[in-house]
Amino acid sequence: MATKEMGTVGMTGYSGDYFMSMIHNYLNVHTIDECINHENYFYRILAVLDRRTGNRKIKTLLDNIDSEPE
Secondary structure (H helix, E strand, O other), rough: OOOOHHHHEEEOEEOHHHHHHHHHHHHHHOOOHHHHHHHHHHHHHHHOOOOOOOOHHHHHHHHOOOOOOO
8 A cells, every 4th residue: 555655646656756855865865786776666767767877787787687576
């Protein structure tokens, strides 16, 4: 069940404040390596889209994609 503390709006999605908080944490708190291996997929997506992530890192992610949960 979604809780308000997690930033969700009912069961339909996340609030804009929650996303802004996550983007702030991505840019100012976590490193790219931490985000690539983070349990939250939003951080992983941001890290892959970040231009600072190198081609070798993305190729390593693609090689390990079979071991990821669906």
